Amino acid sequence: MKVPFIDLQRIYHRIEKDINSAVSELFASQRWILGPEVERLEKAFSDYIGVEGAVGVASGTDALLLSLRAQALSRYDRQFFCRDEYIITTPFTFVATAEAIIRSGATPLLVDIGEDFNISVSEIERAVSSYRNVVGILPVHLYGCPADMGAIMEIAKRYDLFVVEDCAQAFGAMISGRYAGSFGDHGAFSFFPTKILPGIGDGGMVACRNRALCDILKALRNHGGIDKYNIEYIGYNSRLDSIQAAAIGLYLKHVKEFIRERQRVARMYIAGLSDVKDLILPKDRDTHVFNLFTLRLRGSLDRDRICQHLNNKSIGVGVYYPVLLNEMRGIKDYIVVAGDLRQAVRASKEVLSLPIFPYMKNEEVEYVVDVLRGVIRS
Numbered sequence: 158m159k160v161p162f163i164d165l166q167r168i169y170h171r172i173e174k175d176i177n178s179a180v181s182e183l184f185a186s187q188r189w190i191l192g193p194e195v196e197r198l199e200k201a202f203s204d205y206i207g208v209e210g211a212v213g214v215a216s217g218t219d220a221l222l223l224s225l226r227a228q229a230l231s232r233y234d235r236q237f238f239c240r241d242e243y244i245i246t247t248p249f250t251f252v253a254t255a256e257a258i259i260r261s262g263a264t265p266l267l268v269d270i271g272e273d274f275n276i277s278v279s280e281i282e283r284a285v286s287s288y289r290n291v292v293g294i295l296p297v298h299l300y301g302c303p304a305d306m307g308a309i310m311e312i313a314k315r316y317d318l319f320v321v322e323d324c325a326q327a328f329g330a331m332i333s334g335r336y337a338g339s340f341g342d343h344g345a346f347s348f349f350p351t352k353i354l355p356g357i358g359d360g361g362m363v364a365c366r367n368r369a370l371c372d373i374l375k376a377l378r379n380h381g382g383i384d385k386y387n388i389e390y391i392g393y394n395s396r397l398d399s400i401q402a403a404a405i406g407l408y409l410k411h412v413k414e415f416i417r418e419r420q421r422v423a424r425m426y427i428a429g430l431s432d433v434k435d436l437i438l439p440k441d442r443d444t445h446v447f448n449l450f451t452l453r454l455r456g457s458l459d460r461d462r463i464c465q466h467l468n469n470k471s472i473g474v475g476v477y478y479p480v481l482l483n484e485m486r487g488i489k490d491y492i493v494v495a496g497d498l499r500q501a502v503r504a505s506k507e508v509l510s511l512p513i514f515p516y517m518k519n520e521e522v523e524y525v526v527d528v529l530r531g532v533i534r535s
């Protein structure tokens with residue numbers, strides 16, 4: 158048997174007919190950028206997440222960057238942050254998180270993570286009280302597991318900090334009955350095709366707490382102006398394409414089922430592997446949407462050997478993330494580390510992600526479980 162890390166064909170079949178007719182309509186209209194498709198998606202998205210408004214942009218990376226720029230503009234009446242202003246985030250995430258902070262002018266201040274791989278609330282608290290110039294917090298809901306937003310928002314309120322949630326991997330994840338992305342000033346989402354709510358190329362969305370922030374975002378994504386000649390800010394070409402919005406809107410209709418499907422696979426893995434010594438599995442929580450199913454290999458379990466064996470048995474696996482942000486050559490000089498990153502270093506050596514995607518067959522999950530159990534025993 159062959160089990161890919163992800164198979165996008167299986168969800169594509171859910172929208173195949175509808176997307177073909179949506180694309181035909183777009184060809185007929187020759188309207189490719191923004192337009193009614195994007196407006197419809199923004200409305201459906203903000204209704205779903207439960208926020209005042211949402212603004213479609215060209216990628217999840219831009220969703221982060223434009224959110225930060227909007228905070229600099231709305232809170233400080235400045236286009237960019239300064240190098241000596243810190244935004245607290247995690248070292249254990251995709252590079253885009255830190256890249257967006259650096260491009261907004263600020264410095265990422267990295268603090269350690271907890272057992273669930275998300276940023277540690279006590280480390281945020283420690284960093285805020287040790288560094289004078291902290292302006293905001295950027296938690297990442299890693300792998301689809303929501304960060305502790307109640308505690309993070311409490312700290313933000315106490316110290317008057319803004320919060321941008323990196324929801325790239327966590328569309329639909331919930332905390333105390335509320336969706337990730339609805340707690341902070343902004344939630345930044347990615348429609349990269351492997352995400353929970355995928356596009357058919359690059360795309361992103363910013364969930365906004367209020368209309369004024371939506372207006373700033375709409376200007377920023379369109380060269381900084383409401384129209385071509387009324388340029389208010391240094392902006393970007395970061396518009397969402399109509400064809401993306403049409404496809405994402407169709408996937409949005411099925412996304413609850415996609416999430417249930419991922420949770421089904423995760424539960425099968427947990428049931429099949431929970432008795433294996435030295436495997437630490439993610440917690441089965443209704444609120445975890447399992448963009449990735451990531452476990453820890455403890456003790457004598459050799460990750461390279463296990464990955465190699467799974468690959469030899471035609472099973473796709475991934476390691477997210479083997480390198481911390483502060484170890485990346487091109488950006489490390491623009492980053493400050495607060496305290497030690499012991500948990501993050503450990504996670505980077507221990508994590509392994511197994512195949513997970515909607516409509517993965519029971520036999521496929523069972524095969525992965527059997528092969529993994531076998532290599533660990535040997």
Ligand SMILES: Cc1ncc(COP(=O)(O)O)c(C=O)c1O
Nearest residue numbers: 216217218251253325347348349
């Ligand atoms: C945690 C995280 N943040 C940001 C991004 C950036 O999203 P995009 O690839 O849409 O720019 C990703 C994408 O993989 C991500 O995983």
